[in-house]
Amino acid sequence: MLGCSLVLSVQAMYSSSDDVVELTPSNFNREVIQSDSLWLVEFYAPWCGHCQSLAPEWKKAATALKGIVKVGAVDADQHKSLGGQYGVRGFPTIKVFGANKNKPEEYQGGRSSQAIVDGAMNALRTLVKERLSGKSGGSSYNKQSSGGSKKDVVELTDDNFDETVLNSDDVWLVEFFAPWCGHCKNLEPEWAAAATAVKEQTKGKVRLGAVDATVHQVVSSRYGVRGFPSIKIFRKGEEPEDYQGGRTRGDIIEKAMDLFSNNAPAPELVEILNEDVLKKTCEDSQLCIIAVLPHILDTGASGRNGYLDVMVKMAEKYKKKLWGWLWTEAGGQMELEASLGIGGFGYPAMAAINARKMKFALLRGSFSETGIHEFLRELSVGRGSTATLGGGVMPKINAVEAWDGKDGELPVEEEYDLSDIDLDEDFEKDEL
Structure with a gap:
């Protein structure tokens, strides 16, 4: 398998008859973030x-911990x-959601029900x-806007809207609200x-802002805001x-990440x-x-650039x-090629590694x-033949000089002066 990418049978792994709580963007905040309970959540x-393989052990652990610790699961492929x-x-x-629900810790233990x-x-x-020591162990939902800080929501006004939003290279999601609006109050923590x-x-490339439309009516009317x-x-x-999506934090984040990706x-191809x-x-x-590309002497700069262009398009x-x-380059990292078994397929060659x-x-x-495209599409949907990296570890990499972008040059052979070499004058030539 590559990153658990071989398809077996795609079906629901947990059901209502299990003690594992099925979590989604619509109920995660209510069930986990606002809860005072300790949660173990599998993604x-x-x-x-x-x-x-983990599912039956996860179910056993959930049953054993029932009433003591909450155990949930998120289909992260769907959500x-x-x-x-x-x-x-x-x-x-x-993830373990404990005292601070906003900063869950990663579970590093074993995968048996007993270890869990x-x-x-x-x-x-x-x-x-x-x-017992006086540290907050309850939910911080009401204290810190349920996992976020209002300081990360940019306050926008008639005066700063154009400069902050319209002249920015970043993507903006802007909420126009009214302080008296009940739906706005529900949306605020999300x-x-x-x-x-x-x-x-x-990294700040997508930003969220808010405009009090009852105060800053110029910008609100400019964009035809009529409801809140x-x-x-x-x-x-x-x-x-x-924005046509849902109003939970998960919905908003999902849309923002789509905008970011687009x-x-x-x-970068490195x-x-x-x-x-x-x-x-x-x-x-x-x-x-x-990608392991042919030696520069085999393709020249134009041939190599052609292969690199294909990779750049696929990266996009x-x-x-x-x-x-x-x-x-072929021959530049022999241990890498050996661990991938690439040599036998010729060049150019390509591999996808899950480190x-x-x-x-x-x-x-x-x-x-x-x-x-066909190769990567198969990987994306969990198909394709995979193998273990040679030795089960990343191969040793040699330090090499970066390609200068030019054609390769054949090594100059040393010329020998044969004038000083004595030849046997009695050497008899073979007759045909």
Whole structure:
């Protein structure tokens, strides 16, 4: 499997008859964030083999912890906004929501029901000790706008709207509200929580703002605001559009991340020059796509640039996946090629590596937009043949010089002066 990417049977892993609470963007805030209980939450994908193996153990643990610790599960393949909100990058991921629901901790224990129960009880003891010592152990929903801070919602006015929003290169989601509006009051904590999460996840490239339309009537009337709350999306140089999504933080975050992906540049295509390049790219991404291109003497600069152009187009096409993209020259990283078994397929070659699972898949089709698209599409839906990385560890990487963008040059052979060499004058020539 590659990141649990082999499809077995895609079906609901938990049901109402289980003691596992099924969590979605519509009930997560109510069930988990506003709760005073300790929660263990699994983020899974139905097609993930490891998730399927965990499911019976998760159910046993939920039954054993019933009435003591809450146990839930999120289908993060279906509800990507929740997975994104909590930094889920692989499956299954287990988070412990304890004293501070806004900062869950990652569960690092075993995957048996006994290990899960032991981990839950340890977390529960920690929570109780914190409460005894006077630390807040309850929900911080009402204290910090349910996971967000109002400071991350930008206050917009008639005076600053154009400069802050319209002249910005960032994408903006703007809420027009009225202080007396009940729906606006319900939205406020969700908007604040989403603002914080979106700011962190997009590095400020997508922002959330709010306009008190009862005070700042010029900008509100300009955009035809007649009901509250009204939410509009602003991109530089484009007409604003109405936000049509749900009003939970998960819905808002999901839309914001879609906007971010659509407007974000494609990931950089990086040459593997040393071990740090490979390590950082692969460890920071769910998958890293690696191409081994023919030697520069075989293709010249134009041929190599043609292959790189194909990769750049694919990186743009799949930029929402947030994968890493790397390339190297044939013979430049022999241990990498050996661990992937690439040499036997000729060049150019391509592999997708899941560094967390030490699994990889090879491109078997053509090194073309069509061939690579089919390869990556199969990976995206959980299909494709995979194998364990040679030795189960990342290979050693040699430090090499960056390609200078030019054609290669054949090494200059040393010329020998034969004038001083004595030849045997008595040498008899062979006769035909």
